[in-house]
Structures are given as C-alpha cells and as structure tokens.
Amino acid sequence: MVRDDSFSADERAAIYRCIAARRDVRRNFLPDPVPDAVLARVLAAGHAAPSVGFLQPWNFIVVRSDETKAALHAAFSRANAEAAEMFEGERAQLYRTLKLEGLREAPLLLCITCERDRAGPVVLGRTHQSEMDIYSTVCAVQNIWLAARAENLGVGWVSILDLADLSRILAIPDPIVPVALLCMGYVDQFAATPDLERAGWRQRLPLEELVFLERFGEKVGT
C-alpha cells in the first residue's frame, strides 16, 4: 500500500546510499566555508533526533576561530601522545601513522553537548537507565553526520581529548557534558571504505556473525 507518507523507491535508495556512503572524515578538507543555511539544515536534523522523555538535552557549539581550533588541537596532541603509549609493538607503530583528527584544517567544528538536568532529576524513560540522555545526544550526532553527508559535507568525530580540556576550552559549565566534537567541511571526495579499514587497523565484521535469534549466541538458521 502506498500512503502519502510512504517513501518512494528512489527516496529509500537515497537514504540507504547516504548511510552507506557516510564516512568519518579527518583529512582533505577544502577551505570553502560551510554556508549558514546549510549549517542550519544540518543542525535542524540534529534537533529532530529522538530523545528520552522528549528531553532534547543537546546544545550545539559552533567553532570557526583559528584560536579555538588551535587550543583544541593542542588538547588532542596531549591526549594522542598518551593514547599512543597504550598500544604495543606493531600496533603502536601503526597507531602513530594514523590521522585521527582534522581540527585545524576543517573550516568548522561542532561540539554537541548534553544538558543532563534540562528537565530536573526525574525524566520519563531515564528512571531506570541513567545514560539515556547521553544516548539521545548521540542520536542527534548521528542525524547530523548523515545530514552532513547528504549536504556533501565531510564529518569526523574526534574523541581523543580529555573531557575536562574540552569543557575548559569551550567554556562548557559543569552540569553540561560534552558528548561529541566534530570537524566538518567540504571535501573533494569521500572514501569508499573506512580509513581504519584501509590502514589495516580493523576490518568490517560480517553482519551474520552479529545477529542472533531469541537469545544471545544463538545463530539464525541453526
């Protein structure tokens, strides 16, 4: 049955293509600025995300200044040096070759935060699973990532930073938690596969190994 709110086959194909073609991008950003109207659409996609108790716990901090980007990059460099020490042998060597941020090259950075006390301590849906507001914010991040891809904007998530550094640099007050720092900008092409896959860090897992029937560990069709 085709209803007015049904997706057409073309629309469906576009959505799946966007999901498959989304990449984590942290290199080859073009200097072209992200127009305000495009950013507004991408942020509206974030704001349309589902949220526990309809809390909408997010804030979006837009960073364009070289000064703030440099401070964030310095925080990344400190954390990344510590991170490199946590791997051993060949892994540590390979880690040091990876490009894991595009904080200075990207024309725009976006920090997505979670205001955990936005509606007081008792929130519908968060009563028994306290992280649900954080997860809601991650839903907003993913909406932004996909909308950006549809706008042909590359997005890279940079999590190799101390949260305290992030809060200090972006003046995020205490009850508000930074959830994601994204670098964003136009790129001339999107890779077909994840950078980490091409670098030999990890391969994509076969989906069938991850799907169970009724109980964890019970394979479909066995």
Ligand SMILES: Cc1cc2c(cc1C)N(C[C@H](O)[C@H](O)[C@H](O)COP(=O)(O)O)c1[nH]c(=O)[nH]c(=O)c1N2
């Ligand atoms: C929560 C979270 C945090 C990070 C990431 C992702 C997510 C979901 N990723 C990107 C990650 O490496 C990438 O998504 C996978 O390698 C898969 O690649 P595609 O996103 O499919 O291109 C990421 N990449 C990176 O280079 N530096 C980083 O700090 C992070 N941090």
